[in-house]
Amino acid sequence: MNAMGWMRMGAFAMVACLPAAAQADGEVCTQVATTTLETAGAEISSSKMQEAGSGLPKHCIVTGLANQRVGADGKSYAIRFELRLPVEWNGRFLHQVNGGNDGVVVPALGDKRDGMASGGTVPLARGFAVLSSDSGHSGSDPANTSLGLAAGAAFGLDPQARRDYGYAADMTLAPIAQKIIAAHYRKKPEYSYMAGCSNGGRHTMVAAERMAESYDGFLVGNPGFDLPRAAIQHAWDLQALVKADPDIRKSITRDDARLISSRIIEACDALDGIKDGLTSNMAACQKAFDFKSLTCASGVTQGCLSEAKVDALKTIFAGPKNSKGEALYSDWPADGGVGTGNWRAWKVESPVAPWNNYPIIATMGAASLNYIFSTPPIAVEGSSGKLIEALLKYDFDKDAPKIYARNEMFKESAMDFMAPPEVDDPKLAALRKAGHKMIIYHGQADPVFSVNDTIRWYEKLNANLKGEAAGSVRLFTLPGGTHCGGGITLEKFDALTALTDWVEKGKAPDQIIASINPANKEIPASWSPARTRPLCPYPTYAAFSGSGSIEDATSFVCK
Structure with a gap:
């Protein structure tokens, strides 16, 4: 041999x-x-x-x-x-x-x-x-x-x-x-770990329920744990955006996106105690910012958005619903990273092939929603135009239930094989019994999977565990972060070491220090290249302590 x-x-x-x-x-x-x-x-x-x-x-x-x-x-x-x-x-x-x-x-x-x-x-x-x-x-x-x-x-x-x-x-x-x-x-x-971002985060959350004993620690990034339901959002987005402009690429232009980001930051920046360009206090931001504030006044065309564009944004951020008004996925938060990073690439316009300048999700989303997440699967022609057409024709009353459907050939629905078994009522009994740990991180401006959905999952877990979820699972949200990297954010951090320290040394992560990725060209020139911030376990956020440099993580506390 x-x-x-x-x-x-x-x-x-x-x-x-x-x-x-x-x-x-x-x-x-x-x-x-x-x-x-x-x-x-x-x-x-x-x-x-x-x-x-x-x-x-x-x-x-x-x-x-x-x-x-x-x-x-x-x-x-x-x-x-x-x-x-x-x-x-x-x-x-x-x-x-x-x-x-x-x-x-x-x-x-x-x-x-x-x-x-x-x-x-x-x-x-x-x-x-x-x-x-x-x-x-x-x-x-x-x-x-x-x-x-x-x-x-x-x-x-x-x-x-x-x-x-x-x-x-x-x-x-x-x-x-x-x-x-x-x-x-x-x-x-001696120790085994699973880690991934996006669909990789979904894999990891599913494994934390289906095979909790196999891994000592689970590192979950921007998780698509609710992926079939999140895929419905892509049809919802395109159907809203096409009403703002028949050419979806013009519905929210690059200038529009920059305006949206700047206005959210303007309204929410100081809510963490300091003006530093970050919407760290995301919960307070939802009350401080209203998309209506972007609407152009009569006769004004600069520094604002048309009513049609604002309506599209409001529809998108409210999340998909059927004709009865029942939520089919999740709503989305306002955050300073909206419009930056890969936000437009996923929602509106991809800068490069193979998507022919249409949104990534118009191709990946339409194909997945029809072939993988619908039962029975629906064949869709593979040109970008045909894939977009499929999303524009998607029926939220008739088609959305197909992610829960089964038949003689497909005995598991998309929600059965894609989502964690306890997706709507998590308890993680096997993980907790084994003493294993999970860290989740999620960009607040993620355009693919709503951080609000992850927060709701965590809050339900915490309720089921009578307020003790943090003993096994900790969630960290990234102000300004988009999908698995990018945005106006601090995206360099070592959650893997935080996880291994928790698993192997019993040191639970009370914060994870994040720094600037020098390759991120959207970082404001006013930020020091050496800026650091603590990422704080939900529901806390990084608040200015009242003294010290705003470029240094030691000047902030998790509040």
Whole structure:
């Protein structure tokens, strides 16, 4: 057998052969061991040693796949994964769950998104063994090319692919990764973590209920835990914006977006005790700012918005409803980051292909809402124009209930396989019984998943736990932050260390220090590049203490 390969033995076993002496320093990708996998059909595709470079340590890269099969749609499926094993291992395992519609095995570095890197150092470089996967489907299947921009969601035609995307791939891979790690290092991980942003945050929240015992800590960023309901918002947005201008790209222009942001900051900036360009006191801001204040007075055309544009904004921020006035998702808060960062890209206009200058969500959202989140799935032509048309025709009375629908072929609804099982009544009993921890962070101006929805989830959990939710879960909101990075905000922070300190040392995070991302071009010139702020656990916020530099986190308290 090839010394760098793993081979299946029967349906369950994988073997690697190298002299035992070569294993002593951990610098090889395989080891004399027979690892019996309890998941049938798993196999290793390749393993190779990667020398140190580009900020990464010397490490082993293992690729593999599990559960190869032919789907109900006649296409081939498998759960593909990558596991990176650093030579200098810190004893920890991190399952990096990815965003969007998945479908790609991204490099298992631990990700560079806010909250997961320390001083720009990714978790792999900090010594974590890291796993990533495509969640059971390929987003670039050549058989889907005729679907154009909808191809990445076409796996929704297969019930098992839906289930894998929702939760089953994570449940399949966790024990596989643990066994490979144990064989490679000759000991199990001391601590295991799961982390991700957006859909990755959803994966993590789902895992905290479905497989709470598998991970000691869960790091959740801008979570799409309510993703099927949030997808309805995308149709709601476009139907509101097209009334402001038939060309959606002109409904809220870049100048309009800057105006909205500046007016919210003007109304809410000082509510945290100091004028610093941040809407830290988000709760008070909702009373201080009214979108009506943006409306142009008679004869005025500058520094204001038309009544049609204001009506569109008010409709969007109120959240989607059916004809009975029943909420289908969530409302949204006013925050100084609205209109900045990636807000317009998701809501109004994407700056680059492949979305042909239309909103990202017009393509990703329309395809997902129809192929993945509707039962039965609805085929949609894959041009950006056809996808937008699908959202503009979406019926909130007839189509919205399809996210809860099941049939003989699709026995789980979209809410069944995508959301945490207790999404509307969380208790996290298994997580609490195991003594495990969760940190959630969420941008207040997130245009994809409303921070208000996350806050309501947390408040319900806290009510169920009689005010003791903070013993297991803490939520941090980012003033000015948009979707998984960007906005007028301080977006560099190390929530992963905060989580490991909580799990391993019992040190609960009373604040997490955030600093400026120098790559963020929207940071006001008046801000010091060295500015820092505490991120505070909800419901507290960073308030000025009354003395000290406004550029220094030590001048602020969580109030």
